[in-house]
Amino acid sequence: MERNPLRRQLQMMRKSFFDQGYLDDQFVQLEELQDEANPNFVEEVVTLYYRDSSRLILSIEQALERKPFDFNKLDAYMHQFKGSSSSIGAKKVKAESTLFREYCKSGNKEGCMRCFQQLKKEYATLRKKLEAYFQLARQAGPMETACRPK
Amino acid sequence: MCKKLVQMMQGNVWISTNSLGFAQSMTLLLRFQIQSYIQRTMYAHGTSGEQSNSYSRFRGLRVLLADDDDINRIVTKKMLEKLGCEVTAVSTGFECLSAISHAENSFRVVVLDLHMPEIDGFEVATRIRKFRSRNWPLIIALTASAEDHVRERCLQIGMNAVLQKPVLLQGMAAELQRVLHRTGDGV
Numbered sequence: 001m002e003r004n005p006l007r008r009q010l011q012m013m014r015k016s017f018f019d020q021g022y023l024d025d026q027f028v029q030l031e032e033l034q035d036e037a038n039p040n041f042v043e044e045v046v047t048l049y050y051r052d053s054s055r056l057i058l059s060i061e062q063a064l065e066r067k068p069f070d071f072n073k074l075d076a077y078m079h080q081f082k083g084s085s086s087s088i089g090a091k092k093v094k095a096e097s098t099l100f101r102e103y104c105k106s107g108n109k110e111g112c113m114r115c116f117q118q119l120k121k122e123y124a125t126l127r128k129k130l131e132a133y134f135q136l137a138r139q140a141g142p143m144e145t146a147c148r149p150k
Numbered sequence: 151m152c153k154k155l156v157q158m159m160q161g162n163v164w165i166s167t168n169s170l171g172f173a174q175s176m177t178l179l180l181r182f183q184i185q186s187y188i189q190r191t192m193y194a195h196g197t198s199g200e201q202s203n204s205y206s207r208f209r210g211l212r213v214l215l216a217d218d219d220d221i222n223r224i225v226t227k228k229m230l231e232k233l234g235c236e237v238t239a240v241s242t243g244f245e246c247l248s249a250i251s252h253a254e255n256s257f258r259v260v261v262l263d264l265h266m267p268e269i270d271g272f273e274v275a276t277r278i279r280k281f282r283s284r285n286w287p288l289i290i291a292l293t294a295s296a297e298d299h300v301r302e303r304c305l306q307i308g309m310n311a312v313l314q315k316p317v318l319l320q321g322m323a324a325e326l327q328r329v330l331h332r333t334g335d336g337v
Contacts, residue, residue: 026316033228033319041228049221079265083294084221086316 006140013133022126027089039142043134049088050127056081057120064113074112075104092122208326209234212256216246216274217263217292222315226261226292229319233326235259243269247277250287257287259326262309264293264300272307279308288329292317 017023027042034041060077063070082097096119103111156163156178163178213235217223220241227239238257240246243266250257260278264271275289289309293300301312310329313321 025318029316029318030225033225033232035232038228045221045224048224052220079294080219083219083315086294087219087221087225 004140006136010133010136010140013129013136017129017133021091022129023089024091024094025089026087030088043137046088046130046134049084049090053081053084053123056084057123060116064116069109069112071104071107071112075101078104090123090126093119093126096122207234207330208323211235211258211326211330213237213259213261214246214249214257214287215239215261216241216243216266216271217261218242218266219263222263222292226317226322229317229322230261232319233323235326242266243271243274246274250278251281259288259290259329261290261292264291264295264304272303275304275307275309286333288333290325290329 017027030042030045038044056077060074060081063074063077078097078100082094082101085093085097096115100112100115100119103109103115153163163176211234213230215223215227215230215237217226217239218241223239223241227237230237238249240249246260246262247269250260262271262274266274271291271293275291278287278289288311290311290313291304291309292313292315293304294315296314304312310332311325313325
């Protein structure tokens with residue numbers, strides 16, 4: 001059991017993200033890529049994701065207000081959005097993206113709009129959770145490396 | 151002395167004797183902290199830049215990566231670097247073609263996202279194959295699509311492998327190993 005209480009809290013928070021379906025294995029992949037050369041890799045990628053994807057969200061929002069509805073364009077935006085979301089392991093966001101694309105393919109405008117509202121909610125929720133997680137990680141400090149006997 | 155050392159390690163050691171008073175067995179009790187998952191995975195990939203032997207065959211492999219999505223490009227680049235590759239990353243098909251045509255760059259492998267705007271991966275690969283032999287540079291396509299016809303089209307154009315996104319480290323390693331081995335470049 002982790003001795004450091006902050007580390008313990010961090011572990012539990014992390015576990016809850018997986019248990020509650022916010023993150024999937026792709027997030028673990030990011031963690032596996034983090035190393036001494038890039039000690040903040042995960043946070044950097046997540047930050048970049050939120051920065052880049054916010055532009056996409058805006059584009060989709062604008063496209064949803066345009067008449068006539070361009071399902072192809074919306075689908076293209078969402079394809080891109082889904083790709084990035086999938087890369088950081090954003091499970092719920094990815095699921096909503098998939099649903100949105102289904103609605104695009106079947107030409108369901110109402111479905112698209114409803115789905116997009118839900119997607120934005122999930123997107124914002126995950127952002128808050130990850131921000132809290134990274135903040136706690138910073139407070140918890142760098143992990144102690146065990147001294148291996150030679 | 152042993153007892154003192156063990157007790158300093160928060161454990162204990164004792165000897166149990168049989169009925170005649172001779173030492174029969176010794177019991178050593180030590181406590182270990184179970185590493186958290188994150189720590190374990192970090193140690194597994196080396197804490198001082200050392201990499202497991204299975205990835206050393208890719209050390210110094212020159213790879214050109216083309217992906218227009220910032221996130222995917224950064225993650226895939228890091229993944230390839232973790233495998234020991236020397237990676238040049240570009241974000242458009244045109245930059246990719248430009249990088250390949252420079253004589254001083256000799257990329258062994260091109261990792262190519264199929265769905266790029268302006269000039270997509272199919273077009274880029276077609277042009278590469280026009281000017282280079284069938285097997286050089288090796289081209290690994292990245293696609294979110296799981297459809298067979300995409301795979302077939304890639305192989306028809308002369309690409310060497312198709313990887314489905316999102317890519318995993320082991321998946322990339324396996325694919326690199328496979329394409330290098332096939333052309334006799336593998337170790």
